[in-house]
Amino acid sequence: MAQDRVEAVERALTVLEAFDVDQEAFTLAELAQATGYYKSTLLRLLGSLARFDYVQRSHDGRWSLGSTPLRLARRHPPSRQLTTRVQPLLDRLAAETGETAALLENHGPQVECRLVALPEAALRHELRPGSQWPLAAGNDPRPELPGGKMLLQALPSAPGEPTRWLALSGPSSRLDARSEAALKAALAELTAVAETEAMT
Template identity: 70%
Template sequence: MAQDRVEAVERALTVLETFDSPQEAFTLAELAEVTGFYKSTLLRLLGSLSRYDYVQRGSDGRWRLGHSPVRLARRHAPTRHLAARVQPQLDRLAADIGETAALLEAHPGEVECRLVALPSAALRHDLHPGSRWSTRREDDPRPALPGGHMECLALSTGPGEPRLWLSLSGPAGRHPAGAWRQALEAARGRLETPPMEQETSP
């Protein structure tokens, strides 16, 4: 009903809807063009959204999604189920290998970090849920990491489901060749083993 509408809220939601796009970041002018709002109006809306971490302004002046949308998305039932299965394996990888462990999901033309476990090391790949980057190859979700390295291993997914990868990332050359791959394969094996078998295996 018309009397139930709050115009300022609807405008803020219109801004957030703009980020449902393969384009990761937007200038103020681009947001104005997409939403049809004046720049002065957008700055007020973005200011409120950024205070609650729904959007963030980068050092380049462009606007990106913050961490709050991802935090809320994790409350969605399928995501909670995925996190319950995968997060313990990421935590184990990060603890055993001492590098950043993550679950990556493919979208058309880009990859999104869904879950992550950070190591205690000061020098590390600071990856966060909701981080996105462009990709040209469907079989290679790795971002550009100058001075760093990422190893990925695909998980089995059903027809029509997004492609998922387990990953380890950190400074290049810090671990022997093949060590990351072996750790990822072991984690994938634990994920694909039914829980009852895990409980009864020696």
């Protein structure tokens, strides 16, 4: 019904819809072209969205999605189930190895950190949920880590699901065969839990 519409809200939602493409960050001019709004109008809308972390502005002036959409998406039943199953395992893996444990997910040309557990070590790979970086050649999801290293184990995926990886990352000197074994054990545990849930 027409009286139920709030124009400012619909404009803000239109801006958010513009981010639903493979491109990760946009200039103000690109957003103006995508939405049809004047730049002055866009700046007001983006300012409000940024205050609630729906969008973020980088140092080069480009706009990208903030962490709030990802946080809300985790309330969706499939994401909630994934978090419930994986996060405790990541917490334990980080505590046992002293390294950053994460769940990575492929989104087209991008890799996104879905879940993470940080160790207490002062020297560690600082990774946050929602962090994104380009998928490297050969579909390698590892980011550039000068002086660091990331170990990976791919998770089994059903048709239509994105590719996901369990990851351990930290200083190259600390990641060894024991770290690799811990990561493989975590994958085996997660796979066994998923298979058990599928049979019940």
